[in-house]
Amino acid sequence: MAQTKNLCAQIPIALHQKVCTNKEQSELTLNQYVTQLITEYYEMKEMKPSMAQTRTLALQISEELFARIKKHVDAMPHLTPKAFITQLITKALDEIEAQE
Template sequence: MEDTKSLCAKIPIELHNRVRASQEESGLNLNQYVEKLIIEYYQMKEMKYMAQTQTRTLALQISEELFARIKNHIDKTPHLTQKAFITELIIKALDEAETQETK
């Protein structure tokens, strides 16, 4: 299991109530929900950076079964888009491949 560390911050009550309501709707505990929000924030920041650079379209065909698995995963993860999910997978795979190449 990954090491963890607490993060505490005071926020306005109205914002706190919104966060807790969304957290309860998500079915996640508070730790999981806040971690997910922070990860999504950094993913959005990365996507914004990528949008500012030249982009290209990558299209491919996949099996119906694989598409259904991807769609199911994305549907279970609020605020996750296909683009963010696939981009993150590609980046992780390339990072791993480049790390192996340098060894």
């Protein structure tokens, strides 16, 4: 397990309530939820996509495949479904393009 360090900050009450509500809905521990939020923030910041630079890809998959993805993502609190799927697609495309 990775080493950890405490992070404490004063935030507005309204924001605190919003975080607590969303954390409860996520069924994650506070550590997992905050780690996920911060990780997603820095992933988005590194990619720096504007709305004009992004597109939505929607597809239907089997319940079995969805459960497999969910199981993997849930086991890694720093990983979001979006990040996981994006990594898979990027890796597959890189492999295909390397063969061409």
